[in-house]
């Protein structure tokens with residue numbers, strides 16, 4: 001479904017990705033974990049064309065999308081809930097969701113809205129509230145809901161648990177599982193919260209300094225002593 | 238009292254025109270964070286194009302006044318819109334990643350080029366247009382006073398109101414308006430949702446420029462004289478209106494335009510016409526001292 005081959009990119013003269021290879025098969029939840037600054041966000045953003053890849057390829061369903069401009073990449077069935085949520089603060093929840101559906105057929109809107117709000121009942125009560133006034137957890141829900149409104153085949157999620165209370169994190173992870181299970185959306189999840197992410201995912205990659213250091217099934221990685229030492233027991237969890 | 242009402246009417250008419258120009262400044266500012274200093278020049282071009290189109294339609298085409306006015310309206314909006322688009326493509330887009338000062342200088346350059354082009358092509362002398370729409374009402378008569386409301390004033394105010402209403406609807410309720418607000422709030426995110434940001438920016442320039450074009454048309458009809466230099470002062474006044482109302486705020490631009498028009502008319506009437514611009518800018522400074530974000534501007538803290 002989504003395949004990244006030898007991807008390099010960075011910011012100006014700073015290179016942040018050094019040849020990353022990753023693939024996500026249809027219907028999977030794949031997670032990418034790694035410490036702060038490893039290059040996870042850069043990878044997701046490079047997949048979306050900003051920053052541009054300096055070498056390597058991004059393939060979506062076999063089609064090379066590496067050189068397309070961002071807005072065209074996003075029309076290929078990819079949706080992104082980016083780091084920091086980036087909810088439009090001066091738009092209402094409904095308008096944010098309409099923006100998510102900007103590319104879609106307007107005739108699907110009501111149906112998609114209903115389906116999305118069924119996953120996030122909290123948003124339903126707040127449709128006319130402005131995005132900037134939502135709580136962190138609600139903003140995260142809105143960011144994911146907005147991404148779903150385009151009926152994506154692949155959903156990219158960048159640290160949905162960041163800055164949220166444990167209870168909210170658990171709730172959001174349950175919803176992510178439901179999106180994958182009930183709606184058949186393939187998910188590529190970037191997390192620092194390795195424990196939750198690896199438990200949820202079918203497979204995982206560990207990124208260190210802009211390279212993939214390890215990969216395996218979620219259970220394998222969870223059992224790996226090195227990972228436990230770095231990311232679970234003492235590390236960021 | 239009658240005198241006051243008369244000046245109120247004159248001021249509102251003038252303010253409507255400033256408001257239309259101010260919309261273009263504020264739209265471009267809110268999406269790109271830059272002041273399009275060539276915007277006043279577009280208004281001047283609008284005045285010239287409408288004059289030429291009107292005269293061509295009546296003298297060459299033999300059209301009636303009403304038809305000729307519509308020809309002038311569409312020609313003006315079309316040409317100024319096209320010019321707005323070209324200007325963004327040629328003078329601003331290549332500089333989007335450059336430091337803020339670069340597009341500003343580019344804008345001043347564009348505006349000097351245009352002014353000189355019009356001065357060369359049309360001559361530097363004032364161009365007159367005989368009154369096209371005459372007559373009007375006398376609202377109140379008596380004691381040697383009459384408050385007059387000309388058809389032209391009615392047309393200016395109604396056209397402006399209609400355009401502002403349509404424009405407000407476009408921004409608040411259409412997908413294009415939503416995309417525009419999204420780009421304004423977070424351009425990178427808008428692109429991640431599949432919005433073609435470049436196209437939204439182009440559209441913004443086209444709309445702003447054609448609104449300024451309409452303002453130029455109305456000034457041509459209202460005052461009956463134009464020259465290549467009218468864009469400068471009107472541009473500065475409209476920019477002031479946008480700042481007074483709160484730069485980036487659309488209702489602010491309209492309100493600011495009306496206020497500047499009123500201040501100018503009332504000050505000229507009661508104090509001295511020579512100092513009307515001093516009064517306008519004096520009030521601007523006062524407002525900015527007490528409300529740095531302008532009357533309807535939002536404080537920057539909400540910005541992400």
Ligand SMILES: Nc1ncnc2c1ncn2[C@@H]1O[C@H](COP(=O)(O)OP(=O)(O)O)[C@@H](O)[C@H]1O
Pocket residue numbers: 011014016034035036037038039040041042043
């Ligand atoms: N906008 C930027 N400009 C310059 N360097 C950046 C920028 N964003 C990230 N970086 C650098 O790129 C590297 C990878 O960052 P990032 O992809 O954000 O990591 P992660 O998401 O894994 O925390 C870091 O060294 C970071 O400092």
Ligand SMILES: [Mg+2]
Pocket residue numbers: 040041042083159
């Ligand atoms: Mg990150």
